[in-house]
Amino acid sequence: MTTNKAMHDLFFEASHEDRYEILMTLQKNAMRITDIAKELDINNPEARRHVSRLRDVGLIHRDIEGLYHLTPYGEACLTLFSEFDFLSTNKEYFGSHSLSRISVQFIKRVGEIRKTKSLVNAIDFFRYTENLFRESKEYVWLLVDQFPMNSLSSIMDSIGRGVKYRIIEPRDRVLIPDIDALSSEESQAISSTRGTPLVEQRMLDEVGICMFISESNCVFAFPTSDGKYDYVGFSGADEQTLNWSKDIYQYYWDEAESRTPQSSRVKIERVPVHTDVLSKSVVVEGKDDPRIDAQAVQNAVDNYDEVILHGVFNLGSSQVSLSKSVIVKGEGRESGIPKTVVYKKGWSFPFREFCSVFMLDADGVDVTVENINFTDFNCAGVCATGTKRANSVKVLNNRITLLSGFGRGITYGAFGDFVHGILIEGVGQGGVQVEGNFIDLAFGGMYMRGSVPRGGLEEDPEYRPDLFNHEYYVGFGIAVNGCSGKVEIRNNIVRNANGRGIAVSGHSESTEVILRDNIIESEVYGSYPFSSLESGAGILASIGLGEKHLPGFYVCIEKNTFNLEKLNYSGILVLGPVTEGSSKFQGGTIRDNSIHLNRGYEGIHLRKAEAFNITGNKITGKAYYGIHLSGRRKTGKLDMRAVNNLVESNDMEDLTIMGPDDYSDNHADGRRFAGSPVGSATAHVWLDKFSDNNVIKIKRNENVVDEGKENKISYV
DSSP states (O other), X not given: OOOOHHHHHHHHHHHSHHHHHHHHHHHHOOXXXXXXXXHHTOOHHHHHHHHHHHHHTTSEEEOTTSOEEEOHHHHHHHHHHHHHHHHHHTHHHHTTBOSTTSOHHHHTTGGGGTTOEEEOSHHHHHHHHHHHHHHOSSEEEEEOSSOOGGGHHHHHHHHHTTOEEEEEEEGGGSSOTTGGGSOHHHXXXXXXXXXXXXXXXXXXXXXXXXXXXXXXXXXXXXXXXXXXXXXXXXXXXSHHHHHHHHHHHHHHHHHSEEOOOOOOOOOOOOOOOOTTTTTOEEEEEOOSOTTTHHHHHHHHHHHOSEEEEESEEEOTTOOEEEOSOEEEEEOOEETTEESOEEEOOOOOSSBOSOOEEEEEOSSSXXXXXXXXXXXXXXXXXXXXXXXXOOSEEEEESOEEXXXXXXXXXXXXXXXXXXXXXXXXXXXXXXXXXXXXXXXXXXXXXXXXXXXXOOTTGGGSTTOOOOTTTTSSEEEEEEEEESOSSOEEEEXXXXXXXXXXXXXXXXXXXXXXXXEESOEEEEOSOOOOSSOGGGSEEEEEEESOSSOSSOOOOEEEEESOEEXXXXXXXXXXXXXXXXXXXXXXXXXXXXXXXXEEEEEEEEEEEEESEESOEEESOEEEEEEEEEEEEEOOOEETTEEOSEESOXXXXXXXXXXXXXXXXXXXXXXXXXXXXXXXXXXXXXXXXXXOTTEESOEEEEOTTOOEEEOSBSOEEEEO
């Protein structure tokens, strides 16, 4: 057996601690003997002896000025010694963990990962991977022996933020070993990772290293001697470690085979707008085929000013973008229902990426969507939202229905799965008109309302569905937010929107909001994620939530009809600002509405508002309160009290005020229920302690709880 004497001499000389330290020192700066002795804290003769031995084996040389440098040979050897430095530092780990299952080229580069932190147990390993998922912003690459189910929720959250994934798994484990033991939510989430375009997947015969890599961090582990993983390994964020990790991952990515199933999603190609056909109308025939319909509709709205849809359109999992002024309408009606049907398929639950049938995609445009039967969609039927700001939006005479809102909304974690019939945001001076639409988010009624069975708990007003685990949905029939022009919502029928039938919020001070002649009904349980008392509401008008310094806007709510059959609903909520610095509602009107509640909370609630007229309303059924005026304390110039409002000529003859019970007594905090010496107090009219100088005119057989100041109450 031939041996290499030069190699043995090299190892012998470099193995001495002081001589190795001299090499490391000279790698940074050339030095004289005296400088070397001082740096290592040794005497000059000893330093000279070490330097002489290193010169003899060719690792260093001396220049004419007496400075010692590494030779090119010495530089190369020192680079290679870093591999042994890393291995020897972690000799206990590599006594039981093998490098042999990765490509030799990366074994020879392990010195690049010498700055990593050792993760000495599986708990630390998984803690670092969890942090990696949570902190990722651009991408995550996984090379794993099996899908990390313990991090499923973090992975789904990051995908919801738009983080892109690459996943390499062993060929024989592409189906999770304990798939049968998964909950339905877990299996649905796994299906979502398999189908979203944000995730690419490939497979290898064998995984020789377990890796978790993001744009700024990496965590990895080597297998034990028998090829298994105990999830003990290393973490690093320095440039060399990241480069080594990304290089080895890319090597195996290129070697791996694709395992991503073919998606049924039809990619919509945006074709150029042809000016020679603009200002013309086109009729598009539906083929009930996602491979054709989505592209055909997209081409039409891109190239024509008026698009008439005829027949049945299956958009698959695609949405149609409206990027120019256009009128999109169906052709004909039968028995009062639009004959043109548009629906979607191919999406997964839970859904984490906002989607709709029609989505606004341009500033300053005028869009009309009219006379279409929308069904089986997810997130929203008609949507004008996002960063784009249209000039005007009209949604007219459409039918928008789901058998159940359950599973159809975009998930917001603990806030639940939100589904909208119509969602409009950020429209300019041209205004919004929503008129003549029929919306039902639980068309299947009580038998298909889509909730997880709760064994009668839904009859308990204290019960809140577990929205984080998708036990129920949160439905909005019509939501219009953040507009600057006039908003008119008229003559719509909204059914089974268990969050808010109609919601308007965050508009500019100049906006006039008219809500008139709408019918709002529900036979499903309210499910709004905040106070269960107001789980559902027929109409909500609010200054805005979570934003600063929003102005008040004028709102008129009149001649609407409410029939809300389940507990914890309220009829009309007009709620002033949540944050300090925003303005109150002023000078609005709530009149001539008909509100029926069955074990409801309150007919009308006016909060942080001034100079409103609440007149001519009829409230029937059963509720804790008929009309409720509330506010917050006055602090400096900021006056958030309910002041100078007029309540008169309201008919509560057929309203049964539910007496105090355990539920109301347990929440008699002055905010949810009025207090009394022995518990709670309920009434036809409740004026809380931050109400002042309001005029209340009621019938003699109606009672008032007045906790405010200088309110003027008279009986007629």
